[in-house]
Amino acid sequence: MIYTITLNPSIDYVMFTQQMTVGELNRTTRTEKYAGGKGINVSRLLKTLEIDSTATGYIGGFTGRFILDELEKYDIKSQFITLDRDTRINVKIKSENETEINASGPIVNESQCKQLLDQINVLTPNDLVVVSGSSAKGHGKTLYKEIAKLCNEKQIPFIIDAEKELATQTFEYKPLLYKPNIHELEAMFDTTFASDEDIISHARKIIDQGVQTVIVSMGGDGALLITDNEVYKALSPKGEVINTVGAGDSTVAGFIYAREHQYNHLKTLKYAVASGSATAFSSDLAQKDEVLKLINEIKVQKLS
Secondary structure, X not given: OEEXXXXXXXXXXXXXXXXOOOOOOOOOXXXXXXXXXXXXXXXXXXXXXXXXXXXXXXXXXXXXXXXXXXXXXXXXXXXXXXXXXXXXXXXEEEOOOEEEXXXXXXXXXXXXHHHHHHHHHOOOXXXXXXXXXXOOEEHHHHHHHHHHHHHXXXXXXXXXXXXXXXXXXXXXXXXXXXXXXXXHHHHHHOOOOOOHHHHHHHHHHHHHOOOOOEEEEOHHHOEEEEOOOOEEEEOOOOOXXXXXXXXXXXXXXXXXXXXXXXXXXXXXXXXXXXXXXXXXXXXXXXXXHHXXXXXXXXXXXXXX
């Protein structure tokens, strides 16, 4: 079974306006509500690709119930640990520019951290764990490392998709995949990349720390897949970018889909980029036919 862990999920409340002026009354043209959080997005896209997963993490209050209802609607299994405070609401304002306001979320205590680790402790090397997104407040700050350590001890493959401070503490435990975008990778090394060679050399430093595969998404410039001895580059397909929320999570889901079908690295990168691009070209997460439509449009070359 694939388990997606979202430590700090949200309701993503998307508000569309013709224009937005700070300090004045603004009216929406329409609104949408989605079950949000990077791990939940991965579960949703996997379901679209007809791959089952179990979504877990922390959830609470009336907002948490909305998320559970949405997962049930999508027929996604859930195993969340209940908190006594409401799950957060993140506001996405789509106007001339896209503005996001993300809440911090509820606090997780030591006992609740142990509950999540107990869930992982019964898994086997035949399972897969995906940990992505922001960490929970409180004791949740150390959870990424504890999850990675436990997975390593039990030989459970795991994927990391998180900001620098959370991701780097897991590298020594040999994650199957780390998926930064180019800006996150630049921030990790406090630099700006001038070429693909720069990106590859810095991704190699992450590989040297223990990560098995790095996929760097570069927006319209495509993506790179780097392992200890191979490098592949995919060019992005043509299309109008409508929505950037969930595109990276869809890339992770595409990688998992390819892994489940035992595809080689070249084909894996195709499915990862097709999934991420299809979501970017959609108003919500992509549908399977939208992903498959892009597969033949994506050109991948082996660089080394």
